[in-house]
Amino acid sequence: MHLKRFVVAILFLSSVTFIIVWQHYPTSQRLKIKNKREKSEKRPTPEETSNSQSNENQHVEQVGKRKVQNSTRSRPHILFIVADDMGWHDVGYHGSEIHTPQLDKLAREGLILNRSYVHPSCSPTRSAFLSGRLPYRIGMQRRVIPFDRSYGLPLNVTTIAQQLKSAGYSTHIVGKWHQGFCNVAYTPTERGFDTHFGFYVGSEHYFTHKVSQKLKDGRMVDGFDFRNNSKVVWNMKDVYSTHAFADETKRIVSQHNSGKPLFIYLPFQAVHGPLEVPRQYLKQYGNILDRDRRVYAGMMTAMDTAIGKVIAAFKTRNFWENTLTVFTTDNGGHNRRGANNYPLRGIKGSVWEGGTRGAAFVHGTMLHNAGQVSNELIHDVDWYPTFMEAAGMKSIESEIDGISMWKMLSQGERSRRQEIVYRIDNTSPIGMASIRINQWKLIASGDSKIPWWLSISGDNAVVLSEKDVREEPPRVNVAYLFDVDADPTERINLARERRDILEMMKARLAQLMPSYVDPLYNLHGRTTKCDPANFGGVWSPGWC
Template identity: 35%
Template structure:
């Protein structure tokens, strides 16, 4: 017991010292987001997957083992940018499709806007936006970013950078005709941004990679590293109409080659941080936007479920935080944490940041990450009539004990009626926050849609 008290006192003193330094030296912030990367798709969870760069980030940082996101990507991205549950402003149940005139509400303050007020002069979004493409008001450059390179829609072609037959690749507001594999181009740009930073003010770099989201397309050298055999057919080759560009022998092989490209991109970003001499005071946060999709090669084993569901496999994702100057690495935390915590945590790290005008649903994780505070007693809303706590999950009226994870098989509502009723009340409180304005179902409005030339964003 004395040893535990001593260790707690040391950690508390360390955290106090860190808080004093945070105000004096705000960190560079690099937020890396993978797209549809499953629980079982990283090496530190699955030895059969080769992700050495993500693994070294995990070894040097803190693994957040119970980190939750939304079951699909636009809502998770909205929560990252606002620190708020996206059902508050109409974005919880689905992504924003190409034919939809909708976006992240302009009543919401975004993370880069708040960081600008905290002294972050350069704020770049490099990758997949997916929070509105139909009007300039939804564009990253209208939401606090000073630089944008990447695509506005999801599920673009990795080689042509097209969606719905039109180029969706931008530098700022202007179409970019850069040639190359999308994941590699995004890593190139992130490395350039870090290398160009010479100012005294810290920077914010948001890199939402499009990998390994479908379409399943990988570069030949990445496929070769995953055992591609050119003498065997590519998957889908029996379909005469199939586009076989970038396909391997199997879906899983192709997916793993795409993860390989993602991992190499992450490694290049980490190397650029090291080479800049700023690694000690650079906060790197890595996560996936939702669980993997087995039909596209992803895996969430041993968790139940997949992208689109609120089973663990759909909403519990690989997540790592590294900040050498302030947080002791090489640890794993199983405390309940979530995508809505990213904004308040980064604002606290920035020091002197303004208070957002809208109520924040997330919490500042720095005391937990620094070891000066125990895990918060909290519940998280997952959408789709589900809520989770440290010990329990209520989903569609059924109660699951999370200490028995990842099974989520036995409904214990009858054995624990008091717990079930308490969580029903929690769920009702969360769902009472739902906005009257909600994005329409994904396919609605698709018929007859024609994408604008080069996905031009002309309307305000």
């Protein structure tokens, strides 16, 4: 008992002594000791342990004079959604009669990109997305890649998927490729994507996943085109592709390792022809008398519903708050396939605004001006460096044509882009060239492809009045100059009145020509080696 009291007394005196000494100890020294103890006693979370074991999931970013740990949590997941052949007037937030509630909600919560430009057709735009290079500089400017020509996105090009994969991202493509398939080296899983679920070519049927083409020798051939990576997926017959792509994207998200950032490139088949949609999406459009427009509207709503399911999957995994989502079309809509670009002039395949000014928006908690409309210039090549900067990667703008828009999106800065190259192709029938500098747009030699403004009625092929147009329809070798800020519908040709601007624009076009590369389309003739009969009835690599 005496021993116990003695020990208690000693402990009491020791505590009192420590308190007295501690109170007289210098404050700075006390803080150092406290911080050292807390640091040594803190146990890392499982996520921190995982991150510390994997250098590829960490990035140290220098901010001023201090270092900030930019872990996987701060690198956004990136969801890049591309609609195919969607018109300017085909989304609800642009006043369309088509119901797109999911897209409308995302657009209004995010930043609507009112001056987002793409190229006139599919393959050139997709090459720009994937490479950050202007198509005319890499030979990708001439039309879409045909099924029977042996080329694709040049193999010396590093894709955005390869870049993000090197930074630790999981990379997936779900949907349409259309960047070449004659050799397996051109296919997605050889170009930086961990997985590909979708198809290689274009214009296939949504339910059968077959496409018919006429070969060089005149034969019409059918081929199946649907794959999971390199494996043909035969059991997709009768499954609507829009539904299939949503389900696969949901599966990827549900099984994703949360310790890695995620990049999903989701290029839908919709709303490209042929016009096909499950009947359930047609019921709400009985008021649209034009059959093509009615089916097209159903296809848009089906895609909108699919996007809603994808977003729900991100939210279920608690990924959504850290997801940067971009939605854009690949080019303007085709008026003869149900689409509507009104009030813009022209259609898919043309350099008029209706063919190149794409409906687009960006969404994410990291945006500075969310809930607004941006009139800043952005081009399809710009997404490549923008995604890289968002991921905390080193800039490579000196090696590509794209300009990062990340500071514009995340900090509200002005766009650094002042120039748009719509197209440069010396080998097209009329030698097409068109550029924009600030508000000025030059069409150097006219564009005869559907130069009209089409109505917004059910019969969307009705031509509106052109009584306020100063010129006859475009002619070959006639230059057109527009102030597209003041005249976005391209009705007033100022080429005669503003010769100074016209000459300045032509001089700039001449400066761009030394970097021109002849189209790969012209360098690779047609062949019958691609015949699906040689590959078990499937459009397949192995013939170049």
